[in-house]
Amino acid sequence: MRRSPRLFPSVLLALCLAGCGRGQGPLPVALVGDEDAFRTAGARLSPAAQVLRAATIEGLVGFDAEGRVVPGLADRWIITDDGEAYIFRLRDGVWPDGSRITAEEAVAALNKAIAGLKGTALALDLAGIDQIRVMADRVVEIDLVSPNPDLLTLLAQPELGLLHEKRGSGPMGLQRDGLNAVLTLIPPEKLGLPAQEDFAGRSRSLMLEVSPVGRAVNRFNDGYVDVVLGGKIDSLPLAGIGGLTRGNVQLDPVIGLFGLMVENGAGFLSQPANREALALAIDRDALLAAFNVGGWQPTTRVVSAGVEGDLGTVGERWLGMAQEQRRALAAERVARWKAAGNASPVVSVAMPAGPGSQLVLERLRADFAAVGITLTRVDEGARADLRLVDSVARYGRATWFLNQLSCAVRKAVCSPTGDQRLTEALGARDPRQRSALLGEAEAEMTAANGYIPIARPLRWSLVRSNVTGFAPNPWGWHTLPPFAVRPK
Missing domain, CATH: 3.90.76.10 (Dipeptide-binding Protein; Domain 1)
Structure with missing residues (x-):
């Protein structure tokens, strides 16, 4: 049997209102999000809704x-x-x-x-x-x-x-007031469990604000909140604003997908070689350098190197080609497209707003323009030829990455052969055979060029040094109950 210690700290709402001073009172937390944060039903949850659902269900x-x-x-x-x-x-x-x-x-x-x-x-x-x-x-x-x-x-x-x-059934109860909420951990006796000694004295409430990332950072800088959760690359430049935040930025060691997903396999993007031209044109080193994040490495692989199930048989693409050579090959494919009587390619990308997104957009526009492709931006929820994907892996295994590109999920451009190899891999009993089939599945999905990798995702938080209950983690989102344990 496996057993882990379980703590059921909680306080009443009245304690939240009666607390005098931050050391004795509730912990103010800002969660990046909007009204969707409180829509915790269904299968497609926003990142903020994931945090609140995990805290209350x-x-x-x-x-x-x-x-x-x-x-x-x-x-x-x-x-x-x-x-x-x-x-x-x-x-x-x-x-x-x-x-x-x-x-x-x-x-x-x-x-x-x-x-x-x-x-x-x-x-x-x-x-x-x-x-x-x-x-x-x-x-x-x-x-x-x-x-x-x-x-x-x-x-x-x-x-x-x-x-x-x-x-x-908890572990936390939530009382909402607009885009704010008070969260308290439910006392164990209310869950049918033995009461804990000095329960109220060992716990605190959370005063949660759901807000756009810019407001959340300002609230942190002004001293109104002690924690900001939910930062992504679209807002990463905001994390460095002002001297207050620099020492409080926490980056999570996540893996996953950060790149362009093809959502309209028509026109110029109907041909795998043309979709590959987009991947060839991107100067990943220059794009990442615009953010100045140490240790952030570019990739051309669908699966993050070194995860469980990766034999390393699929490596980075075009290792023998300099960036100039890659762009020359991409430009040649664009020229061939135009020589067949087609207009110069114009491709749209859906992506979120924010200073980080603007940096990505500027680099991609310059890269694509260098090979004869015009890139336009539309809002994140709009229909587009491409979509900027920024997803953290839910577990560290090759199957997570390959399932993201399955034809059951990505219907515009996918690889039925890759799906078949993946199905065979999941049924394989021998670990080496399984890994080999996963490598074949990745190779097939890579060749389809339905997804254009750029790097691993980035996730950041702002946390004051005296706050307990926070730890960087591989999943990139932070469960709320540990914050409710009062520091000793």
């Missing part, structure tokens, strides 16, 4: 501040020797309405949550689940088609939080 397991899996509704679990079954024992607690947490209700809620993910890459990540069944009153078993070492990490995702009568 527990799954079988969850994450701690460092991104490690910890107990949720299940307080312990075992994995069978063959890795094909996970058995969870639920805590002896209650739902918000006071009814007991039972395996039957947990199984029904988990099946419903997974069914709601249909059509998403996360659904593909969970496709290896054969069945979820009740073993005893408080015991749930998940049987797999083949071993999945990342199942616990997947079950800890916010989308796998379990609802009872459309409500979650």
